[in-house]
Amino acid sequence: MPSEASETEEPRPPLGRQRVVRAAICHADAGGLESLTMRKVAGMLEVAPMALYRHVQNRDDLIDAMIDVVFSEIALPLGSTPWKAAMRDRALSLRDVLARHRWAIGLMESRRHPGPANLRHHDAVIGKLRAAGFDVAMVAHAYSVLDGYIYGFALTRMSVPFDTSAEIDAMAQDMFEPFPANEYPNLTEFVTDHVLKPGYDYAEEFEYGLDLILNALEEAFHAV
Amino acid sequence: MPSEASETEEPRPPLGRQRVVRAAICHADAGGLESLTMRKVAGMLEVAPMALYRHVQNRDDLIDAMIDVVFSEIALPLGSTPWKAAMRDRALSLRDVLARHRWAIGLMESRRHPGPANLRHHDAVIGKLRAAGFDVAMVAHAYSVLDGYIYGFALTRMSVPFDTSAEIDAMAQDMFEPFPANEYPNLTEFVTDHVLKPGYDYAEEFEYGLDLILNALEEAFHAV
DNA sequence: ACCTGAACACCGTTCAAGT
DNA sequence: ACCTGAACACCGTTCAAGT
Numbered sequence: 135m136p137s138e139a140s141e142t143e144e145p146r147p148p149l150g151r152q153r154v155v156r157a158a159i160c161h162a163d164a165g166g167l168e169s170l171t172m173r174k175v176a177g178m179l180e181v182a183p184m185a186l187y188r189h190v191q192n193r194d195d196l197i198d199a200m201i202d203v204v205f206s207e208i209a210l211p212l213g214s215t216p217w218k219a220a221m222r223d224r225a226l227s228l229r230d231v232l233a234r235h236r237w238a239i240g241l242m243e244s245r246r247h248p249g250p251a252n253l254r255h256h257d258a259v260i261g262k263l264r265a266a267g268f269d270v271a272m273v274a275h276a277y278s279v280l281d282g283y284i285y286g287f288a289l290t291r292m293s294v295p296f297d298t299s300a301e302i303d304a305m306a307q308d309m310f311e312p313f314p315a316n317e318y319p320n321l322t323e324f325v326t327d328h329v330l331k332p333g334y335d336y337a338e339e340f341e342y343g344l345d346l347i348l349n350a351l352e353e354a355f356h357a358v
Numbered sequence: 359m360p361s362e363a364s365e366t367e368e369p370r371p372p373l374g375r376q377r378v379v380r381a382a383i384c385h386a387d388a389g390g391l392e393s394l395t396m397r398k399v400a401g402m403l404e405v406a407p408m409a410l411y412r413h414v415q416n417r418d419d420l421i422d423a424m425i426d427v428v429f430s431e432i433a434l435p436l437g438s439t440p441w442k443a444a445m446r447d448r449a450l451s452l453r454d455v456l457a458r459h460r461w462a463i464g465l466m467e468s469r470r471h472p473g474p475a476n477l478r479h480h481d482a483v484i485g486k487l488r489a490a491g492f493d494v495a496m497v498a499h500a501y502s503v504l505d506g507y508i509y510g511f512a513l514t515r516m517s518v519p520f521d522t523s524a525e526i527d528a529m530a531q532d533m534f535e536p537f538p539a540n541e542y543p544n545l546t547e548f549v550t551d552h553v554l555k556p557g558y559d560y561a562e563e564f565e566y567g568l569d570l571i572l573n574a575l576e577e578a579f580h581a582v
Numbered sequence: 583a584c585c586t587g588a589a590c591a592c593c594g595t596t597c598a599a600g601t
Numbered sequence: 602a603c604c605t606g607a608a609c610a611c612c613g614t615t616c617a618a619g620t
Contacts, residue, residue, distance in 0.1 A: 148602090149603080171592090172595085173592085173594085181604075181605095182605050182606075183594085184604075184605065185603075188604070192595075239464070239513070240513060242514075243513065243514040244513075247533075250537065253533075253537065253542045254542065256542075256545050257543070257544045257545040260545055260547075264544055264547075270547070270551055270552040271552065274548075274563060275566050275570075278564075278566070279507065279567030279570060279571070281510065281514050282506075282510035283503065283507045283510055283567075284510065285513050286505065286506035286509040286512075286513065287502070287506035288510075289463070289464060289467065289506075289509050289510065289513060290466075290505050290506055291502065291506070305470075308470075309471075309477075313474065313477065317477075318478065318480075320484040320485035320488055323484075323488075323494070324484050324494055324497060324498075327494055328494040328497075328498055329498070334498075339498060342499050342503070343499070343503030343507075346499075346575070346578065347503070347570065347574070349574065350571070354570065372583090395611090395613080397613085405586095406587075407613085408585075408614085408615090409584075411614080411615095412583085412584060416613075416614075417614090
């Protein structure tokens with residue numbers, strides 16, 4: 135067939151950095167960072183492994199780009215919303231984004247080459263607090279405790295991998311199985327009498343701590 | 359020479375699970391989890407890679423064992439110390455342990471097979487709060503917000519890798535260099551007018567947030 | 583009981599070509 | 602300009618031996 139038949143021969147679209155980064159995020163969302171290999175991303179895009187290196191310097195550069203996409207998904211505290219409500223909305227948005235992209239939790243704040251969405255996000259959060267009257271020292275306090283809590287909650291609570299009460303129950307059995315009964319009475323009581331109870335929900339735990347911190351920050355702010 | 363000369367021939371001591379785990383922790387402390395390979399640990403112990411598998415099921419089992427050693431290094435809240443001081447001491451101890459073993463931060467609360475030191479630690483913390491009069495719901499609130507904050511601070515603040523003010527300065531230059539000047543005015547002001555100032559110290563930020571949370575928990579506890 | 587060596591199916595990345 | 606294929610120096614882990 136003639137090589138000019140450009141439409142019927144399905145000439146694949148050029149790769150492009152965006153398509154590479156999106157495919158990588160998709161893979162990491164499903165399988166985690168460990169299973170994200172250059173070769174698998176290339177396979178998803180039906181391309182030779184080395185084709186990726188035209189659009190990405192190396193694996194670390196790819197991860198930098200992925201993280202900036204994640205930052206771009208966090209709702210910015212813009213508009214005239216009061217600082218406390220704005221920080222609350224931003225915290226819930228960040229919590230949701232980290233739940234979608236669990237592989238990103240440990241990488242968001244340790245990149246040596248932050249992207250534009252990263253810097254823009256921090257600029258907006260700091261700007262909102264400054265506009266509300268926080269001095270730079272109080273901004274540091276507030277940002278440190280809020281982000282510490284949000285990322286830490288994402289890390290410690292959301293990483294527990296079960297959805298149903300039955301799963302959590304089975305897992306608890308497995309955990310205590312190798313040890314003598316009543317070796318850990320307080321932990322056992324806590325798990326059986328509270329965590330395993332049908333009404334218990336992690337999501338509410340996040341908002342309890344978040345509001346505890348926001349209220350305490352408000353008090354500290356007004357005390358100045 | 360006769361094979362009975364057992365002392366002069368330096369017959370290496372048997373490997374043993376403890377020696378393997380300790381060597382692995384030592385390597386991870388220095389180079390992180392990424393560079394921790396079975397082959398390198400074997401090399402440190404001057405042994406063939408496959409020798410490790412007599413004492414450890416696989417790489418994941420090795421990491422489980424490493425994490426439990428880390429848990430064993432956290433000071434337990436024992437004795438008759440009041441709950442607030444005990445939680446404060448425990449938080450500072452956990453912060454220090456995580457600073458020594460940064461590779462462990464993301465793994466401490468997501469192990470499918472927690473070891474005895476892990477369970478014993480949680481049992482002691484829960485026991486201290488229960489003994490102080492916290493009901494199980496309040497224990498969940500307190501533990502969730504405290505550990506969230508401690509792990510998150512370790513993740514977000516301690517992962518920034520600089521020691522001296524000069525280093526942080528150079529890094530800030532690098533970060534903003536690819537972008538137009540004054541693109542991020544609030545962030546720039548915050549970094550130059552506060553973070554880069556000689557008196558600023560991360561360590562104090564940790565204790566500010568910790569005391570904010572502990573005081574808020576105390577209020578919530580007494581309000582019940 | 584404890585350790586070894588070869589082998590297998592993977593990695594990221596460099597280099598030299600291909601179109 | 603964009604993609605490929607072979608090659609190199611690595612991985613974790615299985616298997617069959619060695620002492």
